[in-house]
Amino acid sequence: MVTAVEIEKKTISVIIIEDFKLTRVGLRCALNSNPDIEVVAESDNAVDGLELIKRYNPNIVLMDLGLAGMNGIEATLKVKEINKDIKVIALTSHDREEEVIAALSSGAMAYCLKDIDPSKLADVIRDVVEGVCWLDPLVARKVLDAFPKQETIGILKDKSSEEGRVPLTEREYEVLKHLVDGKSNTEIAKELIVSVHTAKAHVCSILQKMCVNDRVQAAVKAVKEGLV
């Protein structure tokens, strides 16, 4: 691994998509005062913005989420279709949690509120170009809490918290898998090449061990706890 220090500082090209003219101007001024950052184009709407992105192929897109017409989420998806390497930073003035999550899962790498310090924004841009994910303090924890919890359980259950729970046998896990696929006892029996009676017996003991009343609850619990 070479760690030579001949880094040629490349300019980071930025396109701004933002409907408020004043904000746009403010962003451009703030960013262009950094020698390594250059705002190459701007648009007040997503459609034109996407055209600019195709033309300029920038490193970074600053995307306002509260656009009229095509919103920032859709636009972010489309940016990713144009070139997956273009990094999108989502910008808004508010902090609607669902919007943040939607933006991130659509391909945005960062989420900033508009009252971010200009020099901080420049830092964020430099980070994001490298692939860093950066979330504004006002939303960070809320967003992280939205993560599915079963992963955590998965990691923890290796070492501890094995007590109290009745484990399913191998065979029962097989049956559970089919059950979650929505297979009937008859179908499960065919898959496992056993009689329907056997399949039923397994399902019965699965229900008991999982402390549920029917196969729907078993399936839902299995999915939620990541048992399958």
Added chain:
Amino acid sequence: MVTAVEIEKKTISVIIIEDFKLTRVGLRCALNSNPDIEVVAESDNAVDGLELIKRYNPNIVLMDLGLAGMNGIEATLKVKEINKDIKVIALTSHDREEEVIAALSSGAMAYCLKDIDPSKLADVIRDVVEGVCWLDPLVARKVLDAFPKQETIGILKDKSSEEGRVPLTEREYEVLKHLVDGKSNTEIAKELIVSVHTAKAHVCSILQKMCVNDRVQAAVKAVKEGLV
């Protein structure tokens, strides 16, 4: 809103929990060379580390995830029990995606690989103290892609992409919720104060609209897609 510039630069206190002595020393040296960061304690295991955290109440905990005994995920949970304001930065040498997600949903605010540039780590610490979420480039996109997608759909369906998918009616969503709870048609009917026939009719159309064959598949699909 006052934006006076009398910011008194406070020192950021850091505790390091990391089993490799060399890495620990390296981290301490690298961080203590920053005037605004002070490593106040270190531990090579989670149990002692938690005691130190109780005693020193630091701003930041650098947590190695690959600890023997109690792992970093559990330890992170416990740090949050001690004081929710203490920010945990997860550190590892590899990039197991599940581990990252587990760490973040357990309360970590950032995820760094151990080969991070020391000055960059200092920057991350300063960001994280402010509540920023920071994810290493090597895992950022993978982690963001792990987000539940229904939020995105939710935002988008307001404006566009109404095609292709048959949406459930309000009433059908109510029924679906009970269905996922494992309720029988009879029970659903009682809950909604309608006849069993009606409940059945709703379930029928839910199954058709969701393109599944039985209620188990409907329930599993609903859970997986976050429709409930």
Added chain:
DNA sequence: CGTAATATTAGCCACCTTTCTGATATTTAA
């Protein structure tokens, strides 16, 4: 070797589910 756990099969019964056909009232949108 023998005991315990697991896997297998069987029959029975009350109840539930899914699909079908068909009907009526209410609400919504064109």
Added chain:
DNA sequence: TTAAATATCAGAAAGGTGGCTAATATTACG
């Protein structure tokens, strides 16, 4: 206002589900 979508109710047929008891291999562990 008319047409379409939605919610409601009904009966019946075919098959599936869950709980019960009971018996027989197979496997694993001390």
